[in-house]
Amino acid sequence: MSCWDIQPRSDRDLVGNFRSTLVFVLASLAVFSCSSIPATDTDSAQQLSELSELAKPEPSTPSSEQALSEQVVSPARTVLTVSAVGDIMLGTDFPKNHLPPENGQYLLSGVAPILRAADITFGNFEGTLLSGGEPAKQCRNPARCYVFRTPPEYVQNLLEAGFDVMSLANNHARDFGNEGRISSMSVLSQAGIQHSGLEGDFASWQVEGKSIGMIAFAPFRGANNPLEIEAAQDTIRAFKAEHDVVLVSMHMGAEGEAATRVPFEEELFHGENRGDVVLFSRAMVEAGADLVLGHGPHVPRALELYQGRLIAYSLGNFCTYYGINVRGKNGLAPILNVSLYDDGEFKSGQIISARQIRPDGPTLDPQHSAAKLMAELTRLDFPHTPLEISNQGLISIKTSTVQE
């Protein structure tokens, strides 16, 4: 069988799964180490071998005086790698048991090697990590009850998949009121995972000697508020003064298959103001944000390069085991791998395409469906943005617009 065949999960398929994962890991490592991989449609085996070559580290000592003088004139800039995904809900035990078998240990295992390879791995935790408690929402119909409570021990699955930082700013963070949100924060903190979501709760930590900050915004009660843009800019300005790299997470925009396009205006959904994602994201970059990671629409959206910083308008769903529609584009689960210079400027990236195929978690997609959709949406919504996205998801800055 081809290593791309999508098979039901079983122990017998571990070797095949490993090979599939390896291919993507090599590809993503290559992107992390080289910004100018040509976007071609060459045979995948040949491409893999080329990518593997590119992934080899370059000699650290210059072999000639010329190389030495070049190093002195333009010292190498350190690069940080970020792996980012959208919504994660690993199962709920409320109002009745909708938890995966084996405590969900397998859900993220197919993509974990990719996520773990990055210096910073980010996701949006769409729910609560809590035992007990009282729901903050009433469910008239238990069959259509979208109140999510995940057992705290499931944090182990996030840890093993390599997550360093999670957004807790979304419309399910308060499903069990403040008690649920505080419990999620405490469970993540105890596991060593950074978080941001509650108003005033910002993530701040060190990676490779660089200070990293992340602030998660959502237009929902109690969260860092993206609708007050000037106040959010003040927060980002102050945060950037204290950090080398600042990430912004936003859970904003309308939802569903009709919501893939960026409307360039405020979006209303269920009567709620879900914000103007373009206005907000650009304002955050102007104030010092280095990478904006959007999610909330449950479908992927376009990318934009703005003032040298990457904005991902929506990463869609990633691992939503129950209660969230994963049909069609809702089932696309892109992994956005980005290389940033250590001042936060965008260097290069890759969209690695996965899909949710229940009851499995995200499964690598040999058709590159998420990448193709995001490339198409980027061409439609931001035709002048200087990004090139190949059909395999490689993201580079258009050569004609690279500044010397």
Ligand SMILES: [Zn+2]
């Ligand atoms: Zn949401």
